[in-house]
Amino acid sequence: MTAGTHSVFNQPPPLVEYDVFSQDAALSEAFARWSGEAPDGPGAAELAALGRQAGSAEAREWGFQADENPPRLRTHDRYGNRIDEVEFHPAWHRLLDRAVAAGAADAWSRPHGQLKRAAAFYVWTQVEAGHGCPLSMTHAAVPALRAETELAAELEPLLTSRTYEPGLRPVAGKAGIIAGMGMTEKQGGSDVRANTTRAEPAGEPGMYALTGHKWFCSAPMSDVFLVLAQVSGSDGAGGLTCFLVPRVLPDGSRNTFRIQRLKDKLGNRSNASAEVEFDGTTLARRVGEEGRGVPTIIEMVAATRVDCVTGSAAIMRQAVAQAAHHTAYRSAFGGPLIDKPLMRNVLADLALESEAATALAMRLAAAQDSAAGGSSHDRYLLRLAVPAAKYWVTKRCTPVTAEALECLGGNGYVEESGMPRLLRESPLNSIWEGSGNVQALDMLRALQREPQALNAYLTEVGRAGGADPRLDRAMKDLLGELSDLDGIEARARRLAERFALVLQGALLVQHAPPEVADAFCASRLGGESGAAFGTLPRGADLAAIVERVRPRTDRAG
Template identity: 45%
Template sequence: MNFQGEFIMSAPTLFNTHVVENQPLPLPAYNLWQDDPLLKCAVMANVTSPHADVALQLDVFGQVAGFELMEHGELANKNKPEFHPFDRYGRRIDDVAFHPSYHALMSAAMQGNVHNYSWQNESQQGAHVIRAALIFMQYQADAGTTCPLTMTHAAIPALRQAKGLPDYWVNKVVHGQYDDRTLPAEHKHGLSIGMGMTEKQGGSDVRRNTTTATKQEDGSYRIVGHKFFFSAPMCDGHLILAQTGAGLGCFLLPRVMPDGTLNEVRIQRLKDKLGDWSNASSEVEFQGATAYLIGEEGKGVRVIIDMVSLTRLDCMIGSSATMRQGLVQAYHHVSNREAFGATLIDQPLMQNVIADLTLECTASLALTMRVARAVDASKTNPKEAALARIATAIGKYWICKRTPAFINEAQECLGGIGYVEENILPRLYRQAPLNSIWEGSGNVQCLDVLRALHKEPESKAALFDLLHSAKGRNACYDNHLQSLLDAFEDTATLEIRSRLITEHTAIAMQGALLLNESDSVMANTFCEARLGKQQGLAFGTLPANAPFLDIIKKGMLSSSNN
């Protein structure tokens, strides 16, 4: 306005200060299966002759996850779940409201069989590997929804041990679709299952649980107590541990009773978590809630162990998926950004970083899918079952530990933009530590490794059969394997050294798996750097003679858009 109050149009300026150049465009949408050579290689290495319809299903879900679900993942994390304990008239409803994108993610995932592929195709070789690939893709779009998807999938071995439980509890998980309505389980199109194991005073030491279960005349149990972590409280049922006269028992606790009333589960609050924002985690109190025994009284830990093993495998899958998406984002940026007269990816030091991240991602995915293969074969092959028991703890420890540092390195590739919430990297960074904590922290995994070595000679034999299968293919690997054998023989201080031993075992397994594949470039570089101690502690410290460009090329997206 001028002094007389009249509006004056701004004159064209000679000082245009907002010219955007040398900034990459956002990563275009891409098919998370078809365009990912690392995932395809890892799956094919562990599935013999997959059927054409299997490849088609992975392709279809890869398209959905890479195009539709990536955006839904952003929206679901920007709009956290809201807890509504009461309705407008004061009735207790214990409801958690989710953004529509959360429901879209869950619906697409269940339609894509992320939660039940293993159980629908149990007779098919590689069913657990294919299912691992499905949730690997889902995880890149949104990690939060994989929590209820993981628990629903992992609950089946436990639910099958129930006596007198209506068949629909298993059938509607194995064959059902997403149904978010608050209804009795019998009347829903599909069911989701959560977990409530830990309490304030015990954490991973579940034998300190104080929640009690008292048997009623109708055969059900009355549950009184609390859970400090009650994951995905809007699930249709939860598997919980509670004390009986004979010790800990495992119970299925429905959210809605057959008559349509809510079970006596009171949500106290939702957890204000570092990451995993799209999903709700809660604290609850059981005020005489009704539950049904799974297995036998006093055998609760034994019943739940199969579920825990499967969820630990999903921790490996999720961490590997987080790495993969971090690598994809970093590579896209450095391929489209110039500095100091050259594109970043053409600069030797950046090549070292991206190649090192590609190696780590490849090795983590190889170990993850090998464990999925062992789980898949465990029903009919005792040796694979033994390998699965020890390798799950080893892989869960190491892969989940590596992820936060990996994502931080990917952020550095983007510079300041990698620290800004408009980018996916901060979400990946917040998510990265979760899997090392969930389902047993690092110390718990290492103690499980020692327990398997001590109590299950067949697990140790299966592990070292795998390690010896690559002997003679790389000198650095052979030397590391011998050092590892010597370390296991020194039993006096085994527990206090168990983190280092588990780490060395995990890297040896990754080296063996890479050596047993046909890609000598990846395998030899990995062994010489990781096992031959030819690199530093940070990423991007591979030896100068490493074939950086060959490694990077193997990890690139196949899509012509990238």
């Protein structure tokens, strides 16, 4: 129906009915490169099927519904019995069901599993990012549980299952399970060694009773949780230890898992983050040795940090895709916005940031695969590259998303556009699994304690040596920064930024189209642009860069 006073025109069609995977050149090319598959191989075909679902109007509606109908806590049933249940909108379950079926939580049971899983996570995160938390926790729980062979044999097939089966039941009776995590406490935050939750032996070998609290418990509707608690060992052992807490015990009774409240968060509203209490009757199975809690979960932390990079890259990609799509169909001042020189500069600048983030995320995933296969180079590369990438890519997510929102003008500030939801989500990954300072300091620890990590990094970026003089100078300057150790802790953020940018530049110079690599090196490494987006230097091939990121829909052509 048309209004009697005006006609509706010059409004872009919705960005739906497109393939989120195949129409993302940076992602599909990186997947082909690191998987070794042909562009039409089975892995790409599976991702393209997921990409078409992610780009559908149906999935887009699921994302809006999950965000607009946040989870609700039910502490008691109608009779007064304590139940501690979290209710979710059906759209949340549809999102998780499709993600699990697509392998977005399974990286451990197939060749190139980390890469395939990261690409699926990247694609499906663009539908709605909140449900990515339990996917990430489920994926990352596997390496921690491998500290206990018997426990891993029991749970790994369920954690890597392609079946999503919600509901509080014993894990032995389910076809697939979801994992959560509870590490931080009120007084400590990232300093988990300050945790006060206590664990006491509970009779059966390996079983303990927990007493304490967790300030941020991710995904409290999950089947099992990895938590940290202090053990007082009478034989001189003890200390911070990792435990597995089931929501439902093998006999079908519910474990004591008191959900005090759900957090009221800036974004990530579809996902439940809770404060929980363990009252001395909460039963848990030890994972790893007593006092080895941090070493036990360290691989889990590394895996979730890579997910922070991948998730932020996905949010950036969706924001840039929306901006490019909108400006392609919106006319102003005599023509499409996408053709205006200044808007094209802004879009190209955003596209560079998105492509660099995607290239780095996929390289990290491929390195995880090869490290698991025995590559010492990639194992040491990850030790340095993960904290640097987690620091930088997650930091860039918010300004990229905000600028992309501005490309839509007032329309971007309206909830129906989906851009406000992306903007609210954009700061999360910079905080989750250690904020910026934690990442920068972790990178310094790697430099100081593991010289092989720096050697691996220099070998990696050295593969692009001589390809671009600005990249060569940036490498040299970075080495100069490392030669001056005076006050290095105060400069840790600058170092993390430079490590990430040089690695991104090296990847783009080797693998991206020349126009992308040239503009990135000029603006990010050569100092040839300003602080704001849209200040790429004269000579950059703006049209080619923008065309590379613009999605095409079946509806719009």
